Amino acid sequence: MKLAAALVGTVMALGAVAAAVSLQDIPLKDIDGKATSLKAYHGKVLLVVNVASKCGQTPQYAGLQALHKKLGPRGFSVLAFPCNDFGEQEPGAPPEIKQFCATEYQVTFPIFEKVRIRGDAAHPLFAALTGKDSPVPGAVGWNFCKFVISRDGRLVNRFDSNTEPDDPALLKALEAALTAK
Numbered sequence: 001m002k003l004a005a006a007l008v009g010t011v012m013a014l015g016a017v018a019a020a021v022s023l024q025d026i027p028l029k030d031i032d033g034k035a036t037s038l039k040a041y042h043g044k045v046l047l048v049v050n051v052a053s054k055c056g057q058t059p060q061y062a063g064l065q066a067l068h069k070k071l072g073p074r075g076f077s078v079l080a081f082p083c084n085d086f087g088e089q090e091p092g093a094p095p096e097i098k099q100f101c102a103t104e105y106q107v108t109f110p111i112f113e114k115v116r117i118r119g120d121a122a123h124p125l126f127a128a129l130t131g132k133d134s135p136v137p138g139a140v141g142w143n144f145c146k147f148v149i150s151r152d153g154r155l156v157n158r159f160d161s162n163t164e165p166d167d168p169a170l171l172k173a174l175e176a177a178l179t180a181k
Helices: 002-020 060-074 094-105 124-130 168-179
Strands: 045-051 076-082 146-149 155-159
Touching: 045 060, 045 124, 045 168, 060 076, 060 094, 060 168, 124 155, 146 168, 155 168
Parallel strands: 045 076
Antiparallel strands: 045 146, 146 155
16 A cells, blocks of 8 residues: 555656656757757747648748747747648658748748657657646647747747737737746
8 A cells, every 4th residue: 555655656746747847948959950959049939830831821931930030139039840740741851841941931940850749759849838737738730830938938828820920819929928027
């Protein structure tokens, strides 16, 4: 009986530690394979977006670039995470993805390695953003889902794929995050 109680306590403690891991501590790789994390963006408001090159939502890259350019000087960045989970709409290798973003949409915001965002194979960042302990839990429905991360690395809002980068609700959420103390 005591052993069972000790095991339950240990499992609960490990769960609490895992839940306490900051989004900023999750290891990431950029599109070139270089190790990084959201710590590199501490102090900035972030818009994390799962992207795809061959999607009906792909033209949102233009609006995301406009947001990045407009709000960047105020401590903001778009972070793009290519994903092939939805209709295999991001089939390219990293060099192809990087080239596409640069030539078609003149993207200057950071692009990360292609990740899985659904199911058991989900990258830890997206597992944290969408999991049961998230302030806005639930599976991502399609490409170009947007997650607003505060300057201190907390998820503060989420918008679905149909929310355009110039949508008033998204702009209001970004403004609130940018002006929060």
